[in-house]
Amino acid sequence: MFIRAYLRASTAEQDATRASDALERFAVEHGHKIAADYIENESGARADRPELLRLLKDARKGDVLLVESIDRLSRLPADDWQKLKAAIDSKGLRIVALDLPTSYQGMNGTKGDEFAGRMLAAINSMLVEMMAAIARKDYEQRRERQAQGIKKAKAEGAYKGRPVDEDLYNRVRELLGAGLGVRATARHAKCSTTTVMKIRDTKKFKSAALESVH
Structure with missing residues (x-):
């Protein structure tokens, strides 16, 4: 059995491992034993996550996505x-989640009573769908609360935005300046592709790029 572990954190500041x-x-x-780890700092609300896509590409029928x-x-x-x-x-992948005991049968293949196995698989599928819906709802609620907090802080003149990580900014600038693409830069700088694109699109970065040309 080939077990592929997927570990994700939403931002570069969080520990995906x-x-x-x-x-x-x-x-x-x-x-x-876990045969392969796929680790990334990307939002779970994004469909185009490089490591998740690589996992799907590598996967074979009967593998476990842990x-x-x-x-x-x-x-x-x-x-x-x-x-x-x-x-x-x-791809024939079986999803196993630590917080979903009904998914544990995926670690044991198809052994045992066929009827019981099919019933448990159906229940597990329903619970996976339910938990995915809950995860999305939680994401939307947190985003709404965040937007409300920012709006209130702006109204009170207290909102300053996130502090700039100068070390990360300089690292991304150097990697992009060396000709690396967004994904390669994100991998080497250990940040998300979203962070790389935000830095790339800042006026500060564009001005520095123009100066280097001249």
Whole structure:
């Protein structure tokens, strides 16, 4: 059995490998070892996550996609989630999440009573769908609360935005200036592609790029 662990954090400031030990222990407890890790700092609301796409490309029928929880896999809108789920199913991947005990049967293949196995698989599929919907709802609520907080802070003149990480900015600028693409830069700078594009599109970066040309 080939177990592919997917670990994700939303921002460059968060540790995407935080759950790696828990996933490894879980695999060992079920008599297996993780064969490949896919780690990235990308929003779960994005469908075009490089490491997730690489996992899907590498996957073979019968492999296990191991995650800490369903929200690490998806915070996608319904339509995008259904596309991702269809891609996972088409590859023959079995989703196993630490916080979803009904998914644990995926670690044991298809052994045991066929009827019981099919019933458990149906229940698990329903719960995965429910947890994906909850993950999206949680994402939307947090975004709404964040927007409300920013709006209030702006009205009170207290909003200053996120402080600029100068070290990260300079690292991204150097990598882009060396001719690396957005994804390669994100990988080497250990940040999200969104962060790279934001830095690339800043007036400060564009001005520096023009000066280097002249």
